Amino acid sequence: MRPPPSARPFLQWLFLGGLVGVVSGIASALFLYLLDRATRLREHHTLLVYTLPLAGLVLGLIYDRWGKPIRGGNNLVIDSVHEGDTRIPLRMAPMVLVGTVLTHLFGGSVGREGTAVQMGSSLADAVAHRFRVDAATRRELLSAGIAGGFGSVFGTPIAGTVFGLEVVVIGRMGYEALLPSLVAAVVGDLVTRGLGIAHTAYPAPAPLPLTVPLLGKWLVFAVAVALVATTFVELVHWMKKGWERYVPTLPLRMTAGGLLLVGLWWLVGTDMYLGLGVPTILRAFTDPELPSAAFALKLLFTVLTLSAxxxxxxxxxLFFIGAALGNVLARLLGLPLDMGAAVGLAAMFAAAANTPLALSIMAVELLGSAVLPHVAIVSTLAYLLTGHRGIYPSQRIARLKHGGPLLGRLVPLRELPQETRNEEDARE
Incomplete structure (x- = not known):
């Protein structure tokens, strides 16, 4: 007996979304396992950090030879969602996995989300081409790949679902990809956990009633988060352009960046800013003696690593930067330390990635429901205050954050200044 026509799309998305979730979950599990092993090895053999310039040279040579089609990273993924003719090479998954693990092994300050999203998306595109789906279905599968990668690598399937929809267009979500994204994120998370991967357990702050004075403190908090997020975004883009201008060869650029990172590590005299920095994130929830400059130093280490x-x-x-900044602001504003760190952790990435809804949900999945009103308020304010910039220049926007008429088309953030000038000229 054939299923009714209305059931066919549902069954299709259960199958395709589930398949994307399975491959994303397996990839994330392998990645997290290798990442944990690399981090432990570096912590027990700190001398490995001195070889970061050599690792940069080798990785640069490999990427210069075989990695040019995937160099766009997350921006390539977002462009592919909008431009049906841009296929994501399958080689992205293994290359970004190995490259990220090696970066962590030798002390680079980077995270996990970019790798998981790129692996999930490249594997989702392989599924789309294997089953010869149409262009619209392929785009929805790519959103599912983003969701599956993000949800499985952090153990936050609902946030992963929303992130896969929210990150591609600022201020607008396409619900046509909701079901495959949800299926991929939930299945991906189940697969990763089923393969024995345990995610970081964060402290759950106690409930904090909203009051008028507290709202005033959250406004000050949001301004600080927006300033730091803006600094991070602008520094990454500015330094990338500088590196590409003055050191155009990728292997030499990564070697020079590695040398600067080793020098900075030697100068500060601590390993706390290398790698993910999860122990310091957890420390920010409880330690009133956390160095006030910790957020700024992690920002500098990360900007150097990524821009090179x-x-x-x-x-x-960004979780580290936000939690450490939140720790400082909590002390200054008289907020509970754990709530300040929790709100800073989520709001910093929300502002930098233009994803306030996904990060509000993620905060609940990671930190408990007591954080929700506070994270939502600060994330929204910081998102608006950062203006039209973000860590993903390929994000599209249809209407400016402060309102006004629709733009003539979905405009990438990197083209927004010229597009808005054109719109203003046309109105005159």
């Missing part, structure tokens, strides 16, 4: 061309994501370093 090393592989990895931005989420966990």
């Amino acid at each position: 061309g090393f592989l990895g994501g931005e989420v966990t370093p």
